[in-house]
Amino acid sequence: MLLTKPEQPVENAIFLVRADPIICGHSTEARNLAEAALALGLKNVHIVSYPIETLQNSSLPLKDLATISPYSEGISMDRPEPVGDYKVLDGRLGLGIGGHIVDLLNKFSGKTMIMDLYLVPHGMMVMQAVNSFKNSGCDADVFTVGEAVGSDITNVVGNALAEGRLGAAQLVLSNYLEHDFPVAVSCFTKDLIVEAGRKVDAKLGTNFTAQLESRVGISFPAIDTSAYIKIEEDPERVEEVLSKRGLEKDGYVMFLSRIAPAKGVDDLVAAWKECSLRGKKKLIICGNGPAKEQIKQETEDMDDVVVFDDISDVEKGVLMHGCYAWCLPSKPKTEFVETFGIAVAEKMLAGGLGPVITTSTGGIPEATGGYCLEHEAGNVEALRACLNKVAEMTDEERKTLSDEARNFAMRFDRAEILLRLIRSAVAEGQTQAA
Incomplete structure (x- = not known):
């Protein structure tokens, strides 16, 4: 049993999230928090997400199911089905998920941490579940953490x-x-969210x-730092993974993220066409x-550019470690602004000689700490x-920058992130109770 304070045992954790197979940083973060909770000795650890069929019928980008690494034994992946039939026009999935959280709380003993990642609509599901105990006269020893990525709140607001539909904005901010x-x-x-609140206040007098x-704290995404650090300890495995993809260590520049306009992959292809690395290295877009x-259409005549849409969780870190440079030229778009950059921090932790090339968009500088080439x-x-x-840098210069980047990114270790969340949430609860 994990003790954040002698009088505050925490025994259970529930993470509600858009989990695998969705290609989303929160999916990775929830996995890491669940693994950290298990390693820290919690009795019950559950990730609650959506049915696979629901995800496949959505427009969200998905991983190949075969490429997803299993969770450790002791972590339950729950995908509740909708509740109700065709007469219930909407909300059946939310009812199924919220009801499942209630079922879990009825089974658990001891203090439970419930964390929803990507607030809309998960925050409402969680608080509806928790409030059901208060309104029914039952008691649940629980504290809630609501993690907003920014777009979940700012999109709705x-x-x-x-x-002119201000009630929806008020609902979201109140739920948060x-x-x-x-x-x-x-x-x-946080700045985005505060500004959203300021706009609502100006309209409603709230x-x-x-x-x-x-009240809003900062909790950087949690990463399994050890998984990336140990990649370099097995050079034979690195060579094997690269060989299967037709690659050589230090022989390629890498992009890995959602292939979408806001990620700047179009800019990368355009820059690649006339850069000095052409003819010397490959460009892989993952x-x-x-x-x-x-x-794919734009690069079909470029024999030094390869698009991989089936990179497994296991391969990802190895490819990051082995690249000549890693590039995320993210740019702000109406539909998306990079609010942190989990993949940036993962690459920094993976080490190798390849530096990160990226921009100062959104929260990316908080992920890089400046230990990158920025444009x-x-x-x-x-x-x-x-x-x-990068082509002009010596191996020693690239290694120095890569080492500095890794040292900075160690602050995103999943165990430390989880412990800070628990301690802060418990302290907040004690303040409110007082």
């Missing part, structure tokens, strides 16, 4: 303000603050801004997403200059 400990994945994200400023077919977002010439600069 922005649309609500634009359409209803959690015992509302957190954001970066300082940039008091969200002050509450958001004082991922899936709405722009995949467009990128102006959307500027193809500046991106090409970064690729050319």
